[in-house]
Every structure is written in C-alpha cells, then in structure tokens.
Amino acid sequence: MIRTRIAPSPTGFLHLGTARTALYSWAYARHYGGQFVLRIEDTDVARSTQNSVDQILASMSWLGLDYDAGPIYQMQRLDRYNAVVDRLIAEGKAYHCYSTPEELEATREAKRAKGEKTLYDGRWRPAPGKTLPPVPHGVLPVVRFCNPPDGDVTWNDLVKGPITISNREIDDLIIARTDGVPTYNFAVVVDDWDMQISHVFRGDEHINNTPWQINMFNALGAPLPQFGHCPVILGDDGQKLSKRRGAVSVTAYEEGGYLPEAMLNYLARLGWSHGDEELFNREQLVNWFDGSHLNKSPAQWDPVKLLWVNAHYIKQADNQRLAQLVSSQLSRQPAPVTVAADSRLEAICALFKDRCDTTIALADWAAKFYQDVMPNATEMTQHVTDVVRPALQVLAGKLESCTWDKPSIAAAIKDALLATGLKMPQLAMPVRVLVLGTPQTPSLDAVLALFDRQTVIARLGRV
Secondary structure (H helix, E strand, C coil), rough: CEECCCCCCCCCCCCCCHHHHHHHHHHHHHCCCEEEEEEEEECCCCCCCHHHHHHHHHHHHCCCCCCEEEEHHHHHHHHHHHHHHHHHHCCCCCEECCCCCCHHHHHHHHHHHCCCCCCCCCCCCCCCCCCCCCCCCCCCCEEEEEECCCCCEEEEECCEEEEEEHHHHHHHHECCCCCCCCCCCHHHHHHHHCCCEEEEEEEEEHHHHHHHHHHHHHHHCCCEEEEEEECCCCCCCCCCCCEEEEEECCCHHHHHCHHHHHHHHHHHHHEEECCCCCCHHHHHHHHHHCCCCCCCCCCCCHHHHHHHHHHHHHHCCCHHHHHHHHHHHHCCCCCCCCCCHHHHHHHHHHHHHHHHCHHHHHHHHHHHCCCCCCHHHHHHHHHHCCHHHHHHHHHHHHHHHCCHHHHHHHHHHHHHHHHHCCCCCHHHHHHHHHHHEEEHHHHHCHHCCCCHHHHHHHHHHHC
C-alpha cells in the first residue's frame, strides 16, 4: 500500500513550504488509494511547544488534509528508539562515543586549518586490531552510527532524478544524544520503517540527510521508501521562505481572509502543474497528482497571484458560508461588530463578493451596513454639490413612501431624476458617498434595498 507522511517539528508554526509538502503527500496517497500519516517530530524538547502542535493541527484541518493515522508523537516512542539503538550496538553497527564537544571543536578547527573536511575522525569507532582510548570518567557518551567508509549512495529521486553522494562526504552520525533522545535522522528512519512509509516527499534541504538515512535503512534490513525532494519556495526577495525568515503561518492566511480551497489550489500549483490548468478543485488535484510533473526549480511566492486565485473562489463560494466567515471577521475587527450570519448578510455577500479578493475586503463592505459611515471630506466636496442637494432631498422624500424593495427603489430614483433633470451618475455617486462612504458600489437600487429605510434617509440627510 502507498503510505505517505508529513512530519512537522512543533518548534514554530506550520509554514508554507511544509504545508505544500503535506499537500503533495496527501494528494499522492489519495490518488493511489493509499494512506496519509501525520507525525509530530518533537524530539527538540527545548524548542517544541504545545501551541505549535495546536497550530499545526489547526492548519491541517483548515486545509482539509485529513490523515489516516496520527498525530503520532516521537517523544512517546523513546523506548522503541532505544531498542533499535541497542540492536545496532549489539550488531556492531553503532557505538558509544565519549568525545566531548570541546574535543570535537578542537579537531574541527585543526582540520579547517589544513583545508580538510571537518568530519568526525572516528576515534571511538571500533575496528579489528584498534585500541580505543580509555573511557573518561564522568563523560556521558552519545551513540554514533557506523556509516560505510567507502562507496556511494544512489537513489532515483521522484523529483530530481538520479542522485549519488559518496560515503566519504559524510561521517558517523550521532543517532542518540547523551540523554537518550534520538536525533532527527535516526528517529525518522525508525518511524518511516515502523509506519511502513512507502514514499517520502520533503524539501530539498533534506537531500544531504538522505544518504545517512538510506545507510541506516540498509543496516536495519528495512525496506527503503522512495524519496522526492521538492525545491524550496522563494519569497519576493528571492530568498528562501522558512519559519525563521519571511514565511507566514498557514493560519495567518485563514485570519487574513483567504479560503482554504484557494490556498490548496495555489500551493499545489507552486511547484507542480497539470498542463496549463491554473484553477482546479480538490477532486481534480487528487485525480491528476500521480507524482509526475513536479518542478525541479524553486518556485516563487506571488501574493498577487494568490489574491487572484482567492478572488476566484470567493466568487464561487456559497453565500451562507461567506456570511459565516464575514460575521467572524467582523467580530475580530479592532472595533468588533456582532453581526448575525442571517439572510441579510448573505445577500450583502452575494452583492459584493465579485468585488473582493479576501473575506476581509468583503467584511469591510458589510460593515458599512451595520456601522455608521463617515464620508471622506474630499469626496463630499467633489460629489455632494449645491446642484445635487435638491435632488437628494427629492429622492429622500420618495424613499420615505415607496415600498422597500429593489424595483420600487429603482422607480423612486428614476422619479427623482425626472423631477430634477439630472443624469443617473450625477445623483447616484453622491448617494453612494453619503450612504456607503464611497462613490463606487454595485447597482444603487440593489445596495439601498439591503439597508433599512431609516438608515438610508438619515444618511441622505447629512447634506
């Protein structure tokens, strides 16, 4: 069975690169009818936090990346890692190393001075006929893996094609720290083995880790997963996005008014393609994502294109759903507004969603119907002139008595124009400025019909 996984570290938020990797892993498993696993790699005890775990889970939920197993926490598997370490030591494939950090740094400095690679010198690695140094008193050892000293590690990467790295370029990796907690490269091998992971998609910063991991899989007699290393995502400045530099959390986009289907669409397209298709839904992605057509070059984050994608999905969104999102946005504003996600708010969303690229923009329009509007002084001077004021009074009078629906309001506007001899733009723009605070809105009769009558009359009276 195809089994993929995503394994974020809870040392910060789920950033965009990890979210994209999660999406690819999820889509690949779903395409082949396989399983998708969520693993929390929390062995960095000093920096891991529950808040980060909660944010990761919330991000996965918002994106709709459902998992078949997990979340599985590495710190709950310490006994398993220790058992595998003991086995490797017993088989002569790992060993205790008593070198202190100071000794290791001194060795590295000496090698730097000679222009040599700063690899571990193997002083504690057992070998036939070799006499090891005496065990120092009071020094807790780490455990190192016996990496093959010669030969090459080669794999056919799902994204980049064949990759070969010489074993002479890597050294005997620490697999267990002095406190018994496993290091990343070792824990991930045991996890992927135990969880029967068949395909690993991850960022290409992990390419240099892969030879160690392949050697450990082989030492354990464990089946090798296939690896696919996706290029990084670059920011506007051409530098790599990461949780430490330039990236924004996935949940920040939710709070910023983006729809999950837009983020899913945009992230998928940011490093993968299906012909020239730019817009596609979740079902299409799963149907098309067979692991091919992944880009080998870095992708560039384009916030303008993301807004374009988001605007498309807002236009397509159900009005009831938009009303709920807008209601939530209004409640989070600096001056919170409590608005029911009722039929009126749904109608407002339906009227204005074609003009919006985020639900925040949609909420800004909706707020004008529930809060007082203070027109801009410049626009008041430009549009609400002495020529227009009599027509505004005529319109207010006709709106006082007409039936309050779109056709009747349209008729009242037409009657006011006939009575005053003005053209539609001459009257409509001042009305928009007074009622909504802006000269540009959808059809005036449709807008006014969504207000209650007395609000419109009161705002027209501010001339």
